[in-house]
Amino acid sequence: MSLEANKIAAAILVGGMLTLSSGLIANMIYGGHEGAEHGGGEAAAPAAPAAKPAPVEPISGLLASADVAAGEKVAVKCAACHTFNKGEANKVGPNLYGVVGGPTAHKEDFNYDDAIKNLKTTWTYENINHFIANPKGFAPGTKMTFPGLPKAQDRADVIAFLRTKSDNPVPLPTPDEIKAAEDAAKQAAAPAEEAAPAAAAQPEAAAQPEGAAAPAAAPAGGEDAVKLIAAADPAAGAKVAAKCKACHDFTKGGPNKVGPNLWGVVGGPSAHKEDFNYDDAIKNLKITWDFAHLDQFITNPKKFAPGTKMSFPGIAKAQDRASLLRWLRDQSDSPVPLPQ
Ligand code: HEC
Ligand code: HEC
Structure with a gap:
């Protein structure tokens, strides 16, 4: 610290x-x-x-x-x-x-x-x-x-x-995105000690289904888990992933289910499976699924991607998300480097 x-x-x-x-x-x-x-x-x-x-x-x-x-x-x-x-x-x-x-x-x-x-x-x-x-x-x-x-x-x-300078200029930031950017800047400027409680408070809010808090607000909360990934236990993560398996297959070449197959999703683009019918909530993200984004998404899917049809309340515990992401990262032909 x-x-x-x-x-x-x-x-x-x-x-x-x-x-x-x-x-x-x-x-x-x-x-x-x-x-x-x-x-x-x-x-x-x-x-x-x-x-x-x-x-x-x-x-x-x-x-x-x-x-x-x-x-x-x-x-x-x-x-x-x-x-x-x-x-x-x-x-x-x-x-x-x-x-x-x-x-x-x-x-x-x-x-x-x-x-x-x-x-x-x-x-x-x-x-x-x-x-x-x-x-x-x-x-x-x-x-x-x-x-x-x-x-x-x-x-x-x-x-x-x-x-x-684009075929398809991205939309201007929404009021929520503007607020998130300003909050992030404030957090970055604040001493680490003060920033920490705000981040720690986040998973609690995330535990409420439907993300009662402001949608797409400050990406706080995610950071804790990203820091824990390198040291996390992939075997524990495999157990957490049982929660996802009702809707996701994780094996190479495996089928889409209610949700897309997730082989290779870490480090890939959002909406990474061409043969899955995503809705706009995911299609319009146009991001890379790096650890920070995945962490925010699985903390509270509907907050990160308002309107997503992934009806999953989220994982409140940073350690669980870290283990899950540590494991998920290995489900790939070429796993991305672990966060430092
Ligand atoms: C002196 C030369 C130079 C100037 C001046 C310069 N750039 Fe760059 N820029 C580069 C180089 C070289 C790279 C690739 C860097 C690398 O590979 O590390 C780059 C990379 C970038 C990238 C990343 C592109 C990508 O595909 O990831 C962006 C964005 C960018 N520059 C924007 C700008 C903007 C905006 C300005 C003016 C405000 C600017 N640059 C001025 C040389 C320059
Ligand atoms: C009840 C079913 C369900 C559960 C449980 C579920 N998901 Fe999903 N997931 C979906 C659906 C449906 C989508 C596509 C969402 C859309 O298009 O809006 C999705 C999308 C995703 C995506 C985006 C993939 C891409 O290609 O952009 C990721 C990542 C993801 N889920 C991870 C997880 C993880 C990790 C878990 C477990 C912690 C989980 N999901 C649990 C249904 C589920």
């Missing part, structure tokens, strides 16, 4: 310094892209050790009123390394058409380094926000040598612009 608190405190300090220095750097390179590739990257790198990303001001609430034209101007800073239109070539960085709402490392023909490859998540609005606020904070070791955009409004505008 206190190690965690130290890390967070360090991250806040580093974040503050970085915001200052990247502001200066951003000014220096405003007109020339040379700086972004050389001076910018080198100057930013020493300030960002592999600490946890500092709390970044969320932009979800700014998107609805963000200025796409202003965002296009901000994107000039990215254009040294990125193209944005459909079918355009990769440059130093990947083409970014369709990146918003897509998986990390979204271009199959781009040679990402491990910093991005290992993210294994979705480029949600807030993930992009955190990445472009401080690339090396969000993805330590990334070869994107860009110091970051310190101003939240600039990030909102450029993300609003990026959002239009």
